Amino acid sequence: MRVGELAARTGVSVRALRYYEEQGLLTAGRSPGGQRHYARGAVDRVVLIQRLYAAGLSSRTIAELLPCVVDGRATPDLLRRLQTERDRLEGRIRDLLEVRDSLDGVIGAAAANERTGAPCERSTRVSP
Amino acid sequence: MRVGELAARTGVSVRALRYYEEQGLLTAGRSPGGQRHYARGAVDRVVLIQRLYAAGLSSRTIAELLPCVVDGRATPDLLRRLQTERDRLEGRIRDLLEVRDSLDGVIGAAAANERTGAPCERSTRVSP
DNA sequence: CTAGAACCTGACGTTGACGTCAGGTGCAAG
DNA sequence: CTTGCACCTGACGTCAACGTCAGGTTCTAG
CATH class of the missing domain: 1.10.1660.10 (Multidrug-efflux Transporter Regulator; Chain: A; Domain 2)
Known part of the structure; x- marks a missing residue:
């Protein structure tokens, strides 16, 4: 092909x-x-x-x-590299899971606010 | 500060x-x-x-x-964006989990080969 | 008051993974 | 044989998330 x-x-x-x-x-x-x-x-x-x-x-x-x-x-050397990359990946996955969970929290809260009627003004409040 | x-x-x-x-x-x-x-x-x-x-x-x-x-x-619009990003993230996580598992497989196999003595020559075999 | 560390803006440089364009070639169909 | 699409190489463009450098200002310690 x-x-x-x-x-x-x-x-x-x-x-x-x-x-x-x-x-x-x-x-x-x-x-x-x-x-x-x-x-x-x-x-x-x-x-x-x-x-x-x-x-x-x-x-x-x-x-x-x-x-x-x-x-x-793999040579022993490459095997170590593989392990390193695997571990790096594992850490990334954990980070992403945390972000996902916090997004879930935000979505939940926003959905609740929406039901109670409390819209989000664009850039109204920024950290003081 | x-x-x-x-x-x-x-x-x-x-x-x-x-x-x-x-x-x-x-x-x-x-x-x-x-x-x-x-x-x-x-x-x-x-x-x-x-x-x-x-x-x-x-x-x-x-x-x-x-x-x-x-x-x-969040406005309903932003809420949808949040959901979209959450879903995208979920997909990414699944991909990474699969890659991690396949890396685990490779590492397992490589470790086994190492024990039985079968090193990896550099770029010996490439797809024909 | 003064040295020097920390800060400012503005602008250009870097890196990775391609996109895109120019100018020319391969190849299957009619 | 020629049309035309797919392909080739080579080279420059792009974009995001900064790094880095120049030339000047502010703040703080002594």
């Missing part, structure tokens, strides 16, 4: 796919004319890359960890 | 605090000479801002929602 199809299948832009290749996250064969040609598994790989980005990892980190994520092998 | 102290208390740079003010996230009184002067509550507010950033909200979104997050009042 060529780059346009992979883009369509993954929902990622063509530009992004070339960027991933540039960063060493994704490889492609080439047609005689120089066009990229991807294997079927590339779709899953791109999806995985997207998820790792979403988890807050940088291209550099992903490039270092991805080979081992893919084939499940 | 002045900007340096607030920065020290929150662990946020002075530049960032001025940026928050520029974005309408934080307000400050001024001394006769023009220096910013913050109330005690500013520390909590800055911490809250940091957490909202960490949750993936933009300055613009935070600026819109913060007044209502602070005083618990």
